[in-house]
Amino acid sequence: MSLSPALRAALRAFTENERILVLTDFDGVLSDLIDNPHDSRMREGSRVALTALSQLPLTEVGIVTGRPLADILEVGMPPQDVLVVASHGLEFLQTSPGDDIYRPTARDTEILDALKAFLTPLAEAVPGAWLEIKPAGIAVQTRLCESQAGIQLLAIVHELPEHLASLTIRGGKDVLEFSVSSATKGTALTFLAELKQTGNILFMGDDVTDEDAFAALPPTGIGIKVGPGETLATHRIADTTEVTKVLELMVALRTPDEPVA
Numbered sequence: 001m002s003l004s005p006a007l008r009a010a011l012r013a014f015t016e017n018e019r020i021l022v023l024t025d026f027d028g029v030l031s032d033l034i035d036n037p038h039d040s041r042m043r044e045g046s047r048v049a050l051t052a053l054s055q056l057p058l059t060e061v062g063i064v065t066g067r068p069l070a071d072i073l074e075v076g077m078p079p080q081d082v083l084v085v086a087s088h089g090l091e092f093l094q095t096s097p098g099d100d101i102y103r104p105t106a107r108d109t110e111i112l113d114a115l116k117a118f119l120t121p122l123a124e125a126v127p128g129a130w131l132e133i134k135p136a137g138i139a140v141q142t143r144l145c146e147s148q149a150g151i152q153l154l155a156i157v158h159e160l161p162e163h164l165a166s167l168t169i170r171g172g173k174d175v176l177e178f179s180v181s182s183a184t185k186g187t188a189l190t191f192l193a194e195l196k197q198t199g200n201i202l203f204m205g206d207d208v209t210d211e212d213a214f215a216a217l218p219p220t221g222i223g224i225k226v227g228p229g230e231t232l233a234t235h236r237i238a239d240t241t242e243v244t245k246v247l248e249l250m251v252a253l254r255t256p257d258e259p260v261a
């Protein structure tokens with residue numbers, strides 16, 4: 001499918017701004033959703049377009065992901081000059097003076113150990129379920145579970161005991177994450193907007209946590225939801241192949257003498 005005329009017009013107007021900030025989620029947007037997160041890679045077309053975009057003048061590009069920073073650097077292999085916000089807005093790279101890598105405090109470690117003790121037997125009881133240990137939290141992954149068993153497990157772990165009640169809970173695609181951090185992709189977007197001194201921001205995302213970023217977009221921003229589901233975004237595209245088309249169109253529109261397909 002080609003991009004809708006309304007989205008093409010919005011992208012044309014957006015790229016005419018002098019300075020722009022293009023931000024995108026990783027899983028389900030730059031990469032297809034697959035069973036093993038360690039095997040995820042950016043679609044090649046999106047990698048090429050993202051790299052080209054990041055090298056254009058007055059064009060800032062960033063990846064905003066729920067993955068830990070070390071993980072996205074290894075799996076996502078972000079091109080040079082691309083800003084990275086990881087752990088749902090907790091960790092930052094290339095945003096100097098805002099560079100920030102999370103290191104747990106003694107109290108965080110105590111809570112995370114207690115969380116692991118709570119989640120481990122529950123996950124072990126459900127075939128296919130596994131725990132993704134992150135620096136600031138733990139995600140219960142159920143993509144490989146029988147559908148009802150996965151839904152049931154997430155409902156059970158959602159009811160945290162009293163001693164873990166301070167944790168932030170984030171939903172996602174076949175995943176529920178518990179974190180000592182309450183940062184969101186929305187707080188990250190606002191931080192980057194101030195850092196880069198622009199309200200001309202485009203954000204693409206596919207999941208529940210991306211809604212925080214859509215909500216934080218200024219009126220001069222553009223939100224693009226990838227795939228189905230309720231959203232605050234003003235535009236929608238079908239899948240990761242259309243993400244590549246959006247990125248390629250912005251490169252063409254932003255490059256003098258480049259033919260626009």
Ligand SMILES: O=P(O)(O)OC[C@H]1O[C@H](O[C@H]2O[C@H](CO)[C@@H](O)[C@H](O)[C@H]2O)[C@H](O)[C@@H](O)[C@@H]1O
Pocket residue numbers: 025026027028032033034035036037040064065066067068132139141142143172173174175207209
């Ligand atoms: O914010 P994102 O970049 O979209 O990251 C969200 C989570 O993505 C990963 O999990 C999801 O993708 C996996 C690989 O395709 C899939 O197996 C899993 O079921 C999905 O939930 C990642 O593992 C998480 O840490 C991220 O928070």
